[in-house]
Amino acid sequence: xxxxxxxxxxxxxxxxxEGSSTRPAQSYWNESWERxxxxxxxxxxxxxxxxxxxxxxxxxxxSAVLTHFQPQTIDLSQTFSPPGGKHLLGTDELxxxxxxxxxxxxxxxxxxxxxTVAVSLTVGTAVGMTAGYYGGWLDDVLMRLxxxxxxxxxxxxxILMSILFRPTPISLALIxxxxxxxxxxxxxxxxxxxxxxxxxxLATRSIGARHLRLMLxxxxxxxxxxxxVAASLGVGQIILIEAALDFLGLGIQPPTPSWGNQLxxxxxxxxxxxxxxxxxxxxxxxxxxxxxxxxNAIRDAFDPRLK
Amino acid sequence: xxxxxxxxxxxxxxxxVLGVTLITLVLMDRTRGTYVPGIDLNPALRPExxxxxxxxxxxxxxxxxxxxxxxxxxxxxxxxxxxxxxxxVMSHILDRLPNTLELTGTAILIxxxxxxxxxxxxxxxxxxxADHTLTVVSVAGFAVPxxxxxxxxxxxxxxxxxxHGLPWLPSSGAYSAHNGGDFIDRIEHLILPATVLSFFYxxxxxxxxxxxxxxxxxxxYIRTARAKGMSERRVVYLxxxxxxxxxLVTLIGLxxxxxxxxxxxxxxxxxxxxxxKLAFERALQYDYTTVMGVTFFATMLVIAGNLLxxxxxxxxxxxxxxx
Numbered sequence: 001x002x003x004x005x006x007x008x009x010x011x012x013x014x015x016x017x018e019g020s021s022t023r024p025a026q027s028y029w030n031e032s033w034e035r036x037x038x039x040x041x042x043x044x045x046x047x048x049x050x051x052x053x054x055x056x057x058x059x060x061x062x063s064a065v066l067t068h069f070q071p072q073t074i075d076l077s078q079t080f081s082p083p084g085g086k087h088l089l090g091t092d093e094l095x096x097x098x099x100x101x102x103x104x105x106x107x108x109x110x111x112x113x114x115x116t117v118a119v120s121l122t123v124g125t126a127v128g129m130t131a132g133y134y135g136g137w138l139d140d141v142l143m144r145l146x147x148x149x150x151x152x153x154x155x156x157x158x159i160l161m162s163i164l165f166r167p168t169p170i171s172l173a174l175i176x177x178x179x180x181x182x183x184x185x186x187x188x189x190x191x192x193x194x195x196x197x198x199x200x201x202l203a204t205r206s207i208g209a210r211h212l213r214l215m216l217x218x219x220x221x222x223x224x225x226x227x228x229v230a231a232s233l234g235v236g237q238i239i240l241i242e243a244a245l246d247f248l249g250l251g252i253q254p255p256t257p258s259w260g261n262q263l264x265x266x267x268x269x270x271x272x273x274x275x276x277x278x279x280x281x282x283x284x285x286x287x288x289x290x291x292x293x294x295x296n297a298i299r300d301a302f303d304p305r306l307k
Numbered sequence: 308x309x310x311x312x313x314x315x316x317x318x319x320x321x322x323x324v325l326g327v328t329l330i331t332l333v334l335m336d337r338t339r340g341t342y343v344p345g346i347d348l349n350p351a352l353r354p355e356x357x358x359x360x361x362x363x364x365x366x367x368x369x370x371x372x373x374x375x376x377x378x379x380x381x382x383x384x385x386x387x388x389x390x391x392x393x394x395x396v397m398s399h400i401l402d403r404l405p406n407t408l409e410l411t412g413t414a415i416l417i418x419x420x421x422x423x424x425x426x427x428x429x430x431x432x433x434x435x436x437a438d439h440t441l442t443v444v445s446v447a448g449f450a451v452p453x454x455x456x457x458x459x460x461x462x463x464x465x466x467x468x469x470x471h472g473l474p475w476l477p478s479s480g481a482y483s484a485h486n487g488g489d490f491i492d493r494i495e496h497l498i499l500p501a502t503v504l505s506f507f508y509x510x511x512x513x514x515x516x517x518x519x520x521x522x523x524x525x526x527x528y529i530r531t532a533r534a535k536g537m538s539e540r541r542v543v544y545l546x547x548x549x550x551x552x553x554x555l556v557t558l559i560g561l562x563x564x565x566x567x568x569x570x571x572x573x574x575x576x577x578x579x580x581x582x583x584k585l586a587f588e589r590a591l592q593y594d595y596t597t598v599m600g601v602t603f604f605a606t607m608l609v610i611a612g613n614l615l616x617x618x619x620x621x622x623x624x625x626x627x628x629x630x
Contacts, residue, residue, distance in 0.1 A: 148326030153568035281455030289450035
């Protein structure tokens with residue numbers, strides 16, 4: 001779910017710029033940012049996601065100023081009204097405004113994705129770094145645990161957990177992250193194993209740095225590019241999984257609107273109210289597409305040799 | 308050497324299998340203390356009835372007894388018993404497995420058949436218009452929600468076509484009851500769900516073949532083949548494609564569990580009576596033991612698939628040494 005595993009095999013991205021002595025010295029981050037900015041399609045995708053995120057954050061403002069409806073306002077005299085007029089994108093079977101529900105749904109979808117990525121990265125980095133740094137039996141135990149978690153087909157694990165834990169946005173994020181952390185841990189461990197061999201680590205150790213300091217101050221910054229790439233490539237997948245679980249009725253429960261659960265009953269209505277199917281689906285598609293395109297741009301910018 | 312490697316991999320897999328049983332059982336143990344199937348249907352049950360029901364289901368036994376009983380069942384191939392109808396989970400799996408294999412097998416086959424030429428064209432005409440178009444299609448394939456694509460296809464090919472009096476495709480089930488599900492009938496039911504599922508496989512694998520082919524074509528032995536005057540077709544197909552397909556074996560091996568779990572969402576959308584739909588339906592009924600048995604069954608396939616892909620890879624690519 002998070003990042004391709006081949007990223008792990010690579011050495012430090014910083015090495016790529018060491019050879020170019022003709023250009024003025026630039027930091028790795030500046031260099032990457034320049035490359036990212038030059039990628040127009042990637043930047044457009046990134047800006048689109050930023051706009052969606054802003055809309056999600058400002059959802060109360062939008063429903064007060066733009067749509068004049070609340071996401072859970074039921075109006076049984078206005079069921080299935082087509083797009084246009086008072087309801088820009090029409091209404092659903094309870095007369096709720098589709099646009100308003102989509103805007104509030106963005107909060108759930110993007111919020112869950114963000115939280116999932118954050119949890120996966122934090123736990124995965126901690127586990128992967130511990131395993132890679134200390135090695136030995138600790139490495140064996142932790143990595144067998146990762147193998148075990150990743151061996152269970154994710155969709156079944158999600159189903160099992162969503163019937164065991166009542167899905168709220170937070171528990172749903174934790175459920176999805178319960179698989180995501182394993183992939184991050186593998187990635188980070190591989191990276192740490194290679195960085196650990198380098199001379200500056202030996203030097204740092206020889207002047208008496210403690211383990212924790214070594215990991216946080218010296219290993220972490222070197223693993224960061226891989227993490228950024230993994231995170232940005234993972235967002236799209238997470239949104240798809242979250243939407244699928246919502247659609248199946250195993251994720252966010254109505255009446256809380258999410259993009260996925262707005263499609264749950266679509267099959268009963270799409271004979272006469274096609275907009276109820278089109279808009280949420282299109283929104284999921286565009287958001288995932290933009291996330292993937294932006295993720296690829298980030299990968300190309302931060303890890304140019306992977307291109 | 309190989310035998311030793313296989314033995315070690317097998318042992319490591321065994322550890323993972325045990326870990327999986329523990330994880331699923333610990334998860335389930337959280338709820339088994341309170342749940343009695345059917346209790347919500349009949350609030351008039353007396354406490355002693357509930358106690359008897361719980362005892363029948365083994366819910367009153369301590370965790371380790373429960374765990375060992377379950378393991379015993381797995382070893383004997385029943386994968387536990389359903390909490391709802393009491394039949395073995397294995398019988399449910401065997402009941403649904405042919406349908407699932409029919410759907411996912413077809414989709415994977417179509418995926419490979421389309422992905423190989425698409426990937427090769429992308430690599431050979433690297434940077435051309437055709438390459439760009441194919442790239443856009445496969446990038447879209449990663450991003451489109453399967454359930455949404457399924458709904459749209461149903462709307463177009465089942466609903467709209469029927470409304471216009473044109474021949475239409477069935478939108479639900481694996482066969483229709485009235486004409487007994489003959490071959491043509493089954494194919495008709497298969498078309499829409501297999502299309503959705505194969506679109507995803509096609510997107511993944513065509514990108515993979517494209518980059519694998521690009522890498523192979525830049526190898527020295529390709530230059531050598533060209534230098535000795537071999538025809539371009541022989542270079543591309545005999546030397547290039549054959550080697551480019553090796554990594555695909557791993558990918559398809561990793562997809563082996565997808566034969567069972569990959570089509571879950573599609574099965575639900577199209578009402579396909581497969582294993583994924585079984586797990587989904589039973590989950591909604593809180594039939595934990597069935598969901599767990601199916602999950603465990605699918606996990607076994609993952610582990611077997613990984614092992615198989617690993618070994619096949621070594622057979623196909625002699626540069627790989629097991630140690």
